[in-house]
């Protein structure tokens with residue numbers, strides 16, 4: 016254990032009212048063991064699960080509970096409480112607390128501190144599996160993520176209510192890991208290694224019209240590309256994301272250009288040039304319908320099917336890679352989803368497309384990568400292949416952004 020990994024870090028822990036609140040006692044111990052100071056706010060409902068006395072014994076500080084406690088207000092206002100912290104940590108984040116955060120409510124001390132802060136917020140959700148899966152909670156999760164709030168967990172497993180599924184709060188050590196990762200990340204982002212550089216990222220699928228109501232598409236979720244744009248922006252790059260149609264929310268801090276077709280995607284990329292970095296993560300349709308119909312096509316009785324003539328779409332990655340002189344981004348990165356001989360095929364693709372790096376992922380069904388939240392990638396450069404461990408798409412994005420920053424720090428010109 017690194018005893019000082021959180022030395023002098025000030026954490027404002029907001030304890031929501033759920034059975035998982037008991038885990039907070041251990042969480043406070045673990046955070047303090049690592050050098051953090053912890054101040055706690057408990058919601059009214061949290062009192063049903065742990066006592067302020069236990070919490071304050073472990074934090075070594077007064078526990079803050081009531082917005083209208085005038086003594087607290089005199090000693091420390093709710094604004095000061097969050098101003099004084101380096102990180103706000105919500106554990107357990109109940110469905111109710113998340114809904115109030117997503118709605119911007121400030122009807123108790125916990126939500127007031129959360130609304131009044133410009134500090135980073137990390138939440139550890141905990142709730143019944145059906146509450147987690149409910150459309151309202153899923154909507155709130157998307158809103159909170161878009162607001163820049165980070166999540167740790169929930170985990171899948173047996174729940175106190177006797178059910179099984181996602182909703183268990185992350186274990187205290189996992190939360191500590193997420194807090195440490197947050198500060199590690201913050202330290203790295205603090206010197207903004209990509210400041211002054213322009214980045215262009217493509218993400219999501221394209222839709223190629225057959226007629227005004229039908230189109231050819233693919234299953235790309237856009238999760239990886241969007242996460243890459245967010246990670247580059249976090250490190251200071253002025254980032255343009257050219258996004259095909261996807262349900263993944265626009266990342267914060269990024270200029271997003273929404274497009275439908277491959278042609279539009281190419282035009283939006285060209286309009287965003289010059290750029291120092293181009294990362295093509297979109298699953299661009301290889302073909303489009305040569306002459307899409309102007310009116311909705313009608314099926315005719317007795318006809319033996321329909322023949323669509325397809326035409327190849329422009330290859331955006333190859334086009335950007337082939338640009339000459341100052342128009343060519345200094346680092347062009349493509350993706351290769353492969354199901355076999357991953358490194359061999361990706362190395363080939365790097366040469367064929369003329370890009371500098373390829374991020375190759377193994378999407379064979381056994382990996383469960385396709386459409387999921389994890390990715391398992393290899394980075395193919397002129398020097399060879401780097402194997403990265405399986406990680407969430409968000410962590411892969413951050414690592415790639417760091418790798419890009421290292422590349423520019425070393426002052427290498429990729430061309």
Ligand code: C5P
Pocket residue numbers: 217277295296297298299300301328329330331332333348349350351352
């Ligand atoms: O040729 P393939 O589709 O396997 O190549 C994948 C890589 O090429 C990805 O980086 C993808 O974004 C990019 N690509 C592109 N334009 C296309 C097809 C692929 O930018 N028309």
